[in-house]
Amino acid sequence: EDQVTQSPEALRLQEGESSSLNCSYTVSGLRGLFWYRQDPGKGPEFLFTLYSAGEEKEKERLKATLTKKESFLHITAPKPEDSATYLCAVQAPSGGSNYKLTFGKGTLLTVNP
Amino acid sequence: DAGVIQSPRHEVTEMGQEVTLRCKPISGHNSLFWYRQTMMRGLELLIYFNNNVPIDDSGMPEDRFSAKMPNASFSTLKIQPSEPRDSAVYFCASSLASVTTYNEQFFGPGTRLTVL
Numbered sequence: 001e002d003q004v005t006q007s008p009e010a011l012r013l014q015e016g017e018s019s020s021l022n023c024s025y026t027v028s029g030l031r032g033l034f035w036y037r038q039d040p041g042k043g044p045e046f047l048f049t050l051y052s053a054g055e056e057k058e059k060e061r062l063k064a065t066l067t068k069k070e071s072f073l074h075i076t077a078p079k080p081e082d083s084a085t086y087l088c089a090v091q092a093p094s095g096g097s098n099y100k101l102t103f104g105k106g107t108l109l110t111v112n113p
Numbered sequence: 114d115a116g117v118i119q120s121p122r123h124e125v126t127e128m129g130q131e132v133t134l135r136c137k138p139i140s141g142h143n144s145l146f147w148y149r150q151t152m153m154r155g156l157e158l159l160i161y162f163n164n165n166v167p168i169d170d171s172g173m174p175e176d177r178f179s180a181k182m183p184n185a186s187f188s189t190l191k192i193q194p195s196e197p198r199d200s201a202v203y204f205c206a207s208s209l210a211s212v213t214t215y216n217e218q219f220f221g222p223g224t225r226l227t228v229l
Contacts, residue, residue, distance in 0.1 A: 034217060043117070043204050043220030044156070087156065099144060099210050100169060101218065105155040 002027045006088050006104035013078055013111050021073040021107045023088030033071050034101065035064050036087040044087055078111045085109070115139075117221035119205050125227045131193040134224045137186055138207030146218060147180055147190050148204040156204070162188065163210065195228045202226070 003026045013019055025033065032051050036044035048057045050066040057064050061082065063074040073086055085108050089101040118137040126132055138145045146161040160170040162182045170180070177196070182188040192199055202225050206218040 036220075041222075043206075043223050046217040046219065049217055089156075099146075099161060099163070099208070100158055101146075102158075103156040 002090060002092055002102040004088055004090055004102050004104035006086075006107050008107060009105070010108040011110070013075075013109070015079055015111055015113050016077045018074070018076045018078070020075070021086055021109070023071040023073070023104055024069060025071070025088075025090045026069075027090050027092040027102070029092050031091040031093070033066055034089045034091065035071070035073055036089065038085045038087055038106070047086075075109070078109075080111045080113050083109055083111045117205055117207050117219055119203075119221035119224050121224060122222060123225045123227075125229065126195055127229050128196055129194045130228075131191065132195045132199075132226060132228075134190040134203050134205075134226070136188045136190070136205030136221060138188070138205070139219055140186070142207035142209050142219075143185070144208040144210045144218075145182060145188050146206040146208070147188070148206065148220075150202045150204060150223070159190070192226075195226075197228045200226055200228050 005024045007022045032049050034049050035047040037047055038044045048064040053068045055066050061076050065072045085106040087103055087106045089103040091101050120135045144163050147159040148156050150156045159172045160180045161168055165182045180190045202223045204220050204223045206220045208216050208218045210216055
C-alpha cells in the first residue's frame, strides 16, 4: 500500500527564517510527486509536480526537490502570506488506476511577522 | 476559466437523510475525482471517473455512498442514509489526463457536510 508521511506536522517560523518541509514516501512505480498548498476553508492549490529523482522546481520563495525516497519543500525568507497547510501527494498505479493520488496529512506552516 | 464548481458549500442535515453533493469540472478536463477530508484521516480519494466512466471506486466507504457522472460537465456524490461519521469536507477535483500523461488535479472549494 502506498504511504506518504509528512513532517513536521506543524512548523512556526519568523518572517525571513528559512526552513524545509519533508515528505517521505513508499510507493511502487512512482509516476509523479505533487505539492499542494491549502488555505483554511479552501481546496488544495497546485504548486509543483516532480517526476524523477534529482528534479527541482522553483516558484517565488518555494523550491521543491525529489530523491528516490523523499521530497523537500524549501521555503526561503518566508512571509506571513506563506502561512498555509502544505500537502504532498504521490501518484502511482493502483488497482488498475493510473491516476490515483495518495496524500500525506500535511504540514501546517505559520509564519509570524 | 471558472475553475471547479461545487455546491452546496455547506450542508447541515440530520442522521438518516439523503445528501447530494454536486460538482462541475473544468471545461475540457476528462477526469473527475471525489475526495473526503477529515482531521483524522486527511484527504482520501473516494472515486474517480475518466471520460464519464467510473474507474476506481475502491475508496467509497460503503454502499451508502454512490457517485454518478451523467455527462462531462456534471457529477454527483450521494449519501443515503447519512450518518454523523460522514461529517467531513468533500472535494471534487478535475484533471486533463491520458494514459501516459499525469497532470495535476485542480480542486474545487469543497462542501462542508455536517450530519447531526
